[in-house]
Amino acid sequence: MAQGWRGKEAIEMATTTGVSKEEFKNAKLYKSVHGIDMEEFYTSGHRTCQGCESALVMRDFVKASGPRTVVTGATGCMYVANTSYMTTPWVVPWMHTQLGGGGASAVGMAAGLRALMRKGKIPDEKINVINFSGDLGGGDMGLGGISGALQTDYDMLIIIYDNESAANTDIQATNMTPWGAQTTFTPTGSKKRIMHDKWKKNVAPMLAIGHPNCKYVATACATFPPMDYMNKVKKALSIGGPTLIHTMDPCPKGWDYHPRYSGDLGQLAIKTGIFPLYEIIKGEVNYTYDARKTKRVPVREYLEKQGRFSHFIEDDFEFVQSRVDEMWNDWEIPGVAPIKGWLSVRR
Amino acid sequence: MSGSSRGTKSEAVSTAEMEKSVLRLEVNYRGIFQKSLAYRITNDLVYAAHSEGKTAFSNGRYSDDPQRNGVPCANFAFFSDALSEDDLEAVASASMDIDRANVVVVLDDTMVKGLEPWGHYGIRPINEKVIPGGTLLIVSRRKPEELIRHLEKKTFDYNIAILPGDQSFAGLWYYRDDATDVRTIAAVARVAPEIVGIHSVEEYVKKKYNDAAKVKSLQEAYDSVVVREVKQSEGIAWPHSKPKLPSWDSFDEGIVVKSVERGFTLGPRGQNRNPNFKRGTSKTQRPVIRFDTCIKCTLCWYDCPDECFDPTADGLYDVNYEYCTGCGRCAQVCPVDDCIVMVDDLNFEDNSSPWEMYKRDAEGYVKWLEEKKGKVRFMPSPVTGKGVRHTEIKAAVPFKQDGGN
């Protein structure tokens, strides 16, 4: 049954997240949900799970970038589920690359296009080059390649779509899997309740801080707030050079919740502050949902809706809450960079 | 096959001869949230058959992996009272899929509408593999007749058996044990005692679970199964053709998959979609839409991860049920009360455009729709294995002559 407030509030939020910065005046940002392009370039007929948010990450980036786009995709759900026996939902050209090959494949594609245009073999026009890699493929294995790509001068966008596990191979822990989550590598047991005892890797800030030439790094959730992610794609593509977006993708299979609630969980990830939403434009952090100013929803409301945390006891909820509080209250750049949070100068 | 160096007891016997003692069972289930359940069923049947001195083994359909929520999947189990393990494996397990089964189990009754587990498979009938005199065993609250009307007409008689029960979505990390596993095993013993007898099942379950409630549910299930013969005259001419798989020599150079041709216009079926793989057979429920109360907010269209909504010229969003997976996201995000509601897919005859029906006769459409919806609303728990909440509404939202704006 309809949840009323969720939809209404989402519409309001969609129109209030600032979209008209001078530097993005050529980005053709969406100003209202009714202005979003209707045509699909990633369309129906894919073998993703019911309710899969990562599928929306695909659909929306190519909607925002338009038909003059070429895509490379690393191995993972978004490759395998989208190539069900010699079929595809892609309308735009798309190429598969190796699990850790996202950065290199995007550089290769951008370099190839530039060379063909210079030699006059294809018309000189703006063609968007976009790579998507999963949290394992991009955030762990492919980090070196992405780092290399971010130091080039090619125009391209790399999207790390983060479903918080190696989902395609049936949910193994990655370094982006949140603390305490059950995966096939980290089941709960009677001797050890918490098998995954690492805190999630902070990948977007790490790439932003380490690559000062990169003009745009952002985090996003495909469906919340509406348009936010698509406008970030437009900003990344219009600012030029290599850019990066890290998306938070609720995954009904791996997180073990009913597919109906993917949108709610994305929303809760942001409202609890566990996944901060921001963009870093030429070194300046701009919160697109400012969890410092809004009353954060307790993380328990997010965690208890997922079977992967069904083994949590009171202490666990409190621990996660304390880490999220620390991130927003103590970090030098709240939610982004933990300079004061856990790094300090030795005395 | 015969004369295997592993010293089988049937040397010099032909495959056809060995085949005679083999019994096959298929379990159809929905990917991920029925996976653990399906594995329990085939594993337990195999162990119970072992206890009778039979040879038996089970496996999952290889090509289902990686599984995705809702996608139809299958497990198989093979039994023989004459063959050695080597011979049974040689006869039964060589192929990825099986082509016939003595018993076909179905854990979600909406699968009677057809199965399309992956691209180029086509929408195949659930009773495709049932052999003459074999049994289609369905967990369902429906009468046999309500299910038979969706089945393909066969060229021979066979049986349909109903085990009364709901679709059990047991979950992944959080597993809900509602005894559907042992109930189904008991039902198999009832319809095919030649696979395994009820006494062996009972003994096995007693030993494995040491749980009186489980044993009681299996005994109840055994008695509650309804069996009825399906005559070869019953059922429908199957409306979906079997596609021809592209073979290696019809591929383009390199590994090239043809993209979907670009194409979009406003209105029903206005967006080009992948013609060789539809996702409609993934759904247990479908979203039904009150176009008269819709406020045209775009959110159902925006949130649908399968791109099923077709924007129309009058600002509404038609839904293409051929591709809808039944996830329920549109119903969850819709800001208008009772405007999009998830309804049992078995209540519907076809996948035609609801918007066209609304345009032909708005009031008639709303009346039809409210009858399909009934008064009970289903709300799944966020953690799938924690079940579904049922609520009853007092009355339907009255028809709005001028639409929702």
Ligand SMILES: Cc1ncc(C[n+]2csc(CCOP(=O)(O)OP(=O)(O)O)c2C)c(N)n1
């Ligand atoms: C080099 C290499 N190692 C392992 C694999 C097996 N493999 C395929 S997909 C996958 C998981 C990828 O995880 P992620 O990048 O997070 O994407 P997801 O599947 O979660 O979408 C793995 C381990 C592979 N294809 N290549």
Ligand code: SF4
């Ligand atoms: S496992 Fe997760 S990311 Fe992969 S298709 Fe399913 S929902 Fe999407």
Ligand code: SF4
């Ligand atoms: S239930 Fe709704 S959101 Fe889900 S696939 Fe069907 S139309 Fe799309």
Ligand code: SF4
């Ligand atoms: S979400 Fe509901 S109100 Fe909004 S466009 Fe869809 S049907 Fe209409």
Ligand SMILES: [Mg+2]
């Ligand atoms: Mg992943």
